[in-house]
Amino acid sequence: MYHKFTNSIIVQFGTFRNMICLVMMLLIMNTSNAKNYKLYFYSVESNINNYRLLKIEFDTYLGIAGMYKFQPFKNKNAFEEYIRSHNDGIYLLSSWHFKKLKDSLNIKPELIGVLNNKSIQKQILISNRTIQNLDDLRNETIASASSEEYTKSILSKMFGIEKKELLETVRILTVPKDIDALMAVGIGIANSGLATQSSIETFKQINLNQYNSFNKLSQSENIPLPVIATAPKPNDDIKNLLNIIEKMGEVSDGSKAIKMLGLDDFKRVDLAETNLF
Numbered sequence: 001m002y003h004k005f006t007n008s009i010i011v012q013f014g015t016f017r018n019m020i021c022l023v024m025m026l027l028i029m030n031t032s033n034a035k036n037y038k039l040y041f042y043s044v045e046s047n048i049n050n051y052r053l054l055k056i057e058f059d060t061y062l063g064i065a066g067m068y069k070f071q072p073f074k075n076k077n078a079f080e081e082y083i084r085s086h087n088d089g090i091y092l093l094s095s096w097h098f099k100k101l102k103d104s105l106n107i108k109p110e111l112i113g114v115l116n117n118k119s120i121q122k123q124i125l126i127s128n129r130t131i132q133n134l135d136d137l138r139n140e141t142i143a144s145a146s147s148e149e150y151t152k153s154i155l156s157k158m159f160g161i162e163k164k165e166l167l168e169t170v171r172i173l174t175v176p177k178d179i180d181a182l183m184a185v186g187i188g189i190a191n192s193g194l195a196t197q198s199s200i201e202t203f204k205q206i207n208l209n210q211y212n213s214f215n216k217l218s219q220s221e222n223i224p225l226p227v228i229a230t231a232p233k234p235n236d237d238i239k240n241l242l243n244i245i246e247k248m249g250e251v252s253d254g255s256k257a258i259k260m261l262g263l264d265d266f267k268r269v270d271l272a273e274t275n276l277f
Contacts, residue, residue: 036067037237038089039245042079043226044150045094046262047176048072057257065244076147087231090238095224096150099277108232110242112273113225113263114249116198119273123154123220124200127192128185134159134217138166143173143181143190151194158218179203186210192217224276228266 039058048054051072058070071089073079076097083091084105091098091107098109112119131137144151151172159167173190175181178199185193186207195203197219204211228245230238248254249265258265 036069036088037241038069038071039092039228039241040071040073040079040083040089041092042073042076042097043094043261044076044097044147045226046145046178047174048074048260049176054257054260057253057260061248061251061254061257062241062244065240068241068244076149090234090241091229092226093229094150094226095277096153098227098229102229102277106232107229109227109229109269109274109277110234111228111246111266112269113227113261114265114267115225115263117264119225119267120222120276121225122197122222123194124197125155125158125192125194125217125219126182126185126200126214127217128188129213129215131191131215131217134163134166137170137192137217139169139171140192141171141173141190143175143184143193144195145175145178145181146194148172148174154194154220157220179206182210182214183207185214222276224273225263226261227269227277 039062051074055070055072062068062070073082079093080101083089090110093101095109095112098107101107115121125142127137131140142151142155146154152167155167155170156164173181173184175184178195179202181190181193181195182200182203184190200211228242230242234242246266246268248258255265
C-alpha cells in the first residue's frame with residue numbers, strides 16, 4: 001500500500017513538474033503582445049485520420065503561449081487559395097509542396113521536421129514476388145499513403161523519361177498510412193507499394209515474413225522532411241511562434257502532437273538543407 005501511494009505521488013509530481021517546465025519555458029518568450037497568428041497545415045505525403053484530434057493537440061500546446069492556433073486543411077486547393085489571401089501565420093507543408101509554392105508566395109523555409117535524427121528520407125517502391133521489375137507494373141495497382149499527384153511525381157522520377165508511358169498505365173490505391181500500403185501488398189490488394197524507408201523498417205519489425213516476400217524495385221533521391229515556412233521578413237509574433245514550435249519536442253504535450261505527423265521534432269533549417277530546396 002505504501003509503495004503504491006509513493007509511486008502515485010512520484011508520477012503526479014513528475015507530471016506536475018513537466019507542466020511547470022512547459023509553462024515557464026513559454027512564459028520566458030515574449031508572448032504578452034501575441035496576436036491570433038496561425039500555423040496552417042496541409043500534407044500531400046500522408047492522410048490524417050483525425051483532423052479534429054490533431055487540431056486539439058496542437059491548439060493545446062500553442063494556446064499556452066498566447067493567441068496561436070493550428071489550422072489544418074484537407075484539400076490542397078483550399079489550402080493554397082487561403083494562404084495566398086492571408087498573411088497571418090506560418091505554413092507547415094511537405095518539402096515537395098513548398099518547392100512548388102515558394103516563388104509565387106515568396107516564402108522561405110525556417111524549420112524542418114526531424115525523424116530518427118534525420119531531416120531527409122527516401123521513398124522506396126516495393127512489390128510482391130509477381131513483380132520483378134518496373135516493366136511488370138504495367139496496368140498494375142500501386143498502394144500509397146500520399147496524394148496521387150505526389151505519388152506520381154515520385155514514380156515519374158523513378159521510372160525516368162524512357163518509361164513515361166508506363167506511368168500512365170498504373171493505378172494508385174490511396175491508403176491512410178505507409179504501413180497500410182505495405183500491408184496492401186502483403187495481402188494482395190496491390191502488387192506494389194510506395195513507402196518511406198523508416199516505415200519499411202518499422203514494418204519489418206511487425207511482420208518479418210511479409211517483409212521478406214517484398215522485392216525492392218526502386219528508390220527516390222533524398223527528400224527533405226516537411227518544412228515550416230514564413231514570409232522573408234517575419235515579424236516578432238511570427239518569430240515567437242517559430243520558437244514555440246522549435247521547442248515542441250522538448251515537452252510531452254508538444255511531442256505528442258508532432259508524432260501525429262510522423263515526426264520526432266522540428267529544428268532550424270541549416271545551409272546544407274536550404275540547398276535541397
